[in-house]
Amino acid sequence: MxxxxxxxxYSLEKTLPxxxxxxxxxxxxxxxxxxxxxxxxxxxxxMMKLIRQSRNAISKRISILHENGAVSKKDLDESDVSxxxxxxxxxxxxxxxxxxIRGRITFFSRxxxxxxxxxxxxxxxxxxxxxxxxxxxxxxxxxxxxxxxGSSQVPQIFFNEKHFGGLMALNWLRNSGEFDRRIxxxxxEKCCGDAPAPVMYGFDEEGEDGGVDxxxxxxxxxxxxxxxxxxxxxxxxxxxxxxxAEVVEILIHHLDCGRKQAVEIxxxxxxxxxxxxxxxxxxxxxxxxxxxxLEHEPFISNCYNFRGSTNDMEPQDxxxxxxxxxxxxxxxxxxxxxxxxxxVDYMRISQSEEFRRYLNLAQDLQRLNLLELSTNEKxxxxxxxxxxxxxxALIRIGRSDGMIARRSFFTDFQYVVGGYSxxxxxxxxxxxxxxxxxxxxxxxxFMRGGNTHHKLGHSKFxxxxxxxxxxxxxxxxxxxxFTPQGVEAELKQxxxxxxxxxxxxxxxxxxxxxxxxxxxxxxxxxSEGKNLLKWIMSYVDANKAGLLTHLxxxxxxxxxxxxxxxxxxSINS
Numbered sequence: 301m302x303x304x305x306x307x308x309x310y311s312l313e314k315t316l317p318x319x320x321x322x323x324x325x326x327x328x329x330x331x332x333x334x335x336x337x338x339x340x341x342x343x344x345x346x347m348m349k350l351i352r353q354s355r356n357a358i359s360k361r362i363s364i365l366h367e368n369g370a371v372s373k374k375d376l377d378e379s380d381v382s383x384x385x386x387x388x389x390x391x392x393x394x395x396x397x398x399x400x401i402r403g404r405i406t407f408f409s410r411x412x413x414x415x416x417x418x419x420x421x422x423x424x425x426x427x428x429x430x431x432x433x434x435x436x437x438x439x440x441x442x443x444x445x446x447x448x449x450g451s452s453q454v455p456q457i458f459f460n461e462k463h464f465g466g467l468m469a470l471n472w473l474r475n476s477g478e479f480d481r482r483i484x485x486x487x488x489e490k491c492c493g494d495a496p497a498p499v500m501y502g503f504d505e506e507g508e509d510g511g512v513d514x515x516x517x518x519x520x521x522x523x524x525x526x527x528x529x530x531x532x533x534x535x536x537x538x539x540x541x542x543x544x545a546e547v548v549e550i551l552i553h554h555l556d557c558g559r560k561q562a563v564e565i566x567x568x569x570x571x572x573x574x575x576x577x578x579x580x581x582x583x584x585x586x587x588x589x590x591x592x593x594l595e596h597e598p599f600i601s602n603c604y605n606f607r608g609s610t611n612d613m614e615p616q617d618x619x620x621x622x623x624x625x626x627x628x629x630x631x632x633x634x635x636x637x638x639x640x641x642x643x644v645d646y647m648r649i650s651q652s653e654e655f656r657r658y659l660n661l662a663q664d665l666q667r668l669n670l671l672e673l674s675t676n677e678k679x680x681x682x683x684x685x686x687x688x689x690x691x692x693a694l695i696r697i698g699r700s701d702g703m704i705a706r707r708s709f710f711t712d713f714q715y716v717v718g719g720y721s722x723x724x725x726x727x728x729x730x731x732x733x734x735x736x737x738x739x740x741x742x743x744x745x746f747m748r749g750g751n752t753h754h755k756l757g758h759s760k761f762x763x764x765x766x767x768x769x770x771x772x773x774x775x776x777x778x779x780x781x782f783t784p785q786g787v788e789a790e791l792k793q794x795x796x797x798x799x800x801x802x803x804x805x806x807x808x809x810x811x812x813x814x815x816x817x818x819x820x821x822x823x824x825x826x827s828e829g830k831n832l833l834k835w836i837m838s839y840v841d842a843n844k845a846g847l848l849t850h851l852x853x854x855x856x857x858x859x860x861x862x863x864x865x866x867x868x869x870s871i872n873s
Contacts, residue, residue: 403487405430406458406496411630415467416455431498436627459486461494513614540596573667573719599721602714605662618672622681641778650695670718677784690772763825764791767798775868795839806847817867
């Protein structure tokens, strides 16, 4: 681009190289030259001549336009031309402002922090690019925050290397009317090396993982020496198994110990989910009962938190893992979804460092002791795991149209958790709903794992859980994550938001109530007819509650027709 000035008037000369998608010039048909070199030289000369002539013509026309229109430099800078189109090619034009911000905004945050959410929303509304460091996800950065500010309180905002303050400082600057001027001053220069470093992809902190499991010395010996093979049991071929007696004999010879001690070691291996009975009939016994290593379970190939080998590290405390799951998934949701969480950017999630860390955390679930969890801890854990698995499934395998493809999505995408496989359906129906059968299912849900899974299922069922489970569709409840101490109140809030955002519609003159199809699918979890509407009244706004009260009437009123809405299976992106 070339710009010239003449008595305050500006003209613009611009040369556009041919786009690679545009047709290439060819010599006229019928023209033939025997020598390839002559052809090349002639064609080169013609091309250069053509380009030069075209460039001069375009430059002349642009100059005439500017002269006739008296285009000034200010007009050029304020030009609103943002794109032009050539057939098959779309070219976007972005003019770089002289006052463009060159520095970097960084702020430290925590998951589920109201002040951090306010800062994030404000920066998004103003269109600023910023770097967020969530110290719940990147725990090692908390020390840096304390060194820079003298406190671990969040949010803390930095303009380049300069510490600005928290939400109160941001609100003061915004209300003072000096925000734009101060921002230009603070971010006029490029960011230097003293500023907080942005999050780097692919780096884990030292000591983040626990130590190797204390039973690994025995597991290594068994993996090397066990006669693992297919065997016939109960008229079935059981693959990759071994007997309890074979385990005991190997341990006796390796440790030079008694049979009783070897059996106790075998029981510990089963308790830690290194080995399982092939039919889930017992923990471990000496004799002809057959067992299988976790990595040889038939379901393991369908488990997307299994990466070629089992996690042999010492299992972390289940409560701690549940807290990590909540914090990291909340951080992902806050960073890569709309403010109301109704739209999720799955592409950006898949490329984020937070999601990479979630995948690492998912491997820690393989041999987790879920029986350590209390009732509320277990409910929050499985609600969060379900919603996290949906995000992972949409990123990993996507979702196809059609009933069969949708059913496959909910049954075939699995995790190995606590030594057993869990699909989305098994978590919802067997654990959260306590084994209840869906109204359209032909058989009662069954999940392999014997008594362990019956202990995990909830005996006291709360129908509000359906408003806390997100299927990644536009008609499902919005995605959210729950805390053990507040899960009951958070489920009530989820129900209120679901009904406020289209889960119910009342047509008073026709005495018709439109409800989400989710209630029809799981109708055995809810009341029926007017009792259902009375139950819903506790979770709708005052306007809809008044309409429902009018329909039901003090004496029971007339009939009310319930119609179920069409379900939008489109992905909530």
